[in-house]
Amino acid sequence: MEALQFFVVSSFAAAMAIAVAAFGCGIGQGMGLKAAVEGIARNPESSGKVTVTMLIGLAMIESLCIYALVIALILIYAHPQAAAIAGLLG
Numbered sequence: 001m002e003a004l005q006f007f008v009v010s011s012f013a014a015a016m017a018i019a020v021a022a023f024g025c026g027i028g029q030g031m032g033l034k035a036a037v038e039g040i041a042r043n044p045e046s047s048g049k050v051t052v053t054m055l056i057g058l059a060m061i062e063s064l065c066i067y068a069l070v071i072a073l074i075l076i077y078a079h080p081q082a083a084a085i086a087g088l089l090g
Contacts, residue, residue, distance in 0.1 A: 003084035007076075014072035021068030028061045 036054035040047045 004088050007085045010075045014075040017068050017072050017075070021065045025061050025065040029058055032057050032061065 032054060036050050039050050
């Protein structure tokens with residue numbers, strides 16, 4: 001039963017990690033997009049450079065959320081008591 005409790009706690013931790021990462025990445029991407037649009041509105045001639053820089057920044061922010069997803073999947077599927085949990089669940 002201890003293995004099953006560990007699995008439940010790991011699943012909850014993974015869910016919380018994804019929730020916090022998605023919230024933070026969403027806020028960061030929104031702020032970055034807002035600043036880029038304001039910059040282009042003030043100086044339309046710089047739209048090419050601002051757009052490229054914005055896209056690179058958004059990709060870096062999105063990679064943080066993907067890293068959180070990888071950690072969450074590791075928490076759920078790759079832990080030392082996986083064999084014991086598989087035996088309990090059938």
